[in-house]
Amino acid sequence: MPIELQRIRQSLRRRTRLLRSVEIRRAARRGFDLVHFGSGPVERLCAALILAALFVFVTLAASLIAKLGPTYGLALAGVAFLSALGASAVLVLWPRSDRALEAERRQLRDDVIALRAREADLLDAMEEELARREGARHRGIDRDARPQTRPCPYCWEVISARALKCRFCGEFVDEELARERQRAWNPGIAAILSFIIPGLGQVYKSQVLGGLVWFFVIDCVYAGSFVGMYVCCMGLLTLPVAVILHVVCIFDAAASGTA
Template identity: 30%
Template sequence: MQIPKLKAASQRGSEPAIVSEFNVKKTLLGKYIVSYACPHCAAQLRSSESELGQEYDTCPECRMPFSVTSDASEEMEAVRLAAREAKRNKRNEKRLAEEQRKLRLEEEILRHSQPLMQAEKSERERRRQLVESYESESVSEPRTRPCPFCRETILEGAIKCKHCGSNLDAAEKDDALAGCLGLLLGPVGLWYKGHWAAGFAWLVMTMIFAISSAGLLLIPCWIGMAIHAASAKPRG
């Protein structure tokens, strides 16, 4: 229940009683008050910070004068400072926890990245040795071979023909593997060698012949597709 603010009263011929027992509390609005019992009738009273400086007050219940000890102001200030310190410590603890979380995350990332860094270092060393071997081989006359597409002479380690522009990696496609893929998976053998249009054309033609002949021409068309895949030249 809200207790009215204490008002100063006139002196009644005797010194006001001193309130020495009190509690400092913080309201929901963030203000600090002092709660205590009237030294005459034990009514529960409270005073705000501004009311503590009065020489004496009068109890609204028994109308007797009293005075709150000056220690109440000091106690209120001490409670306020302690609350500020606790709030600051809580904020610092939160920041510390966040920094510790970030540090653990960075350590975890570093721990997982070390194998990758080691692998990258090994790869750089491998490339360096490869470059050195190429440099030592370049001193002697380079070895050559014919281009599988235009038959012009090219370097043995060339990736692309300088004459016809064909991708030499495609020339390494195995004919036997292409034939097996064609026999097992149909147009995949042609797609393996880069003949995408031919693979789709064979697939459509095989389906048409198989349907029109009630399946009699399915096997011959399938075998023909595999032979085409095995004999076709890889596309660059």
């Protein structure tokens, strides 16, 4: 593989991750705005208290089921509250301005589109060079008859031009199917499902692979926290990681990545 193509794909992966981060922060702000406290940072943080309170309730319920002492249970609930509120604060305040976030999103999308176009040009050049080397028999093949590619509008991976659904992110790329799917799923329902079971909201959106990854990662960390409750209070150290990942998973489910 040419060095230039490797560099382009590395840049694409990096910018795609950054773009997804922006989409998650954007979805978090829109979600907190639904509480109708206001659209400022302080109002959104007040709305985030509701989400943090839900984690407190779940943690206290788990502590009662595990028959932990009241002091330890309250300590775990406090850690869950601060972790959920801290993760929400980062999503709301990074950056504080919605305009800056939107400008960053547009810039990243433009960068990804430009890199995908450059990648497609390089791949076309490699195909043409290969056809030239293989001889007249292959050069006689109509270029338009060979499979063409295009970038997925959601994850920007290269897919077939005739594909109806992206094999990487699971999103429908056919316009008619995409419109039907957009009507079929609701960001609020996706977020609630991922709160109940991490990754379930992604599966609800047909992002099965991503949902399974979220499920196994977060549940493994939660399982480690549960075991750590009985081992030298290790649950206090691992629970913040699980809660932070869970908060990100919730808003990842609500993020469309299209607008």
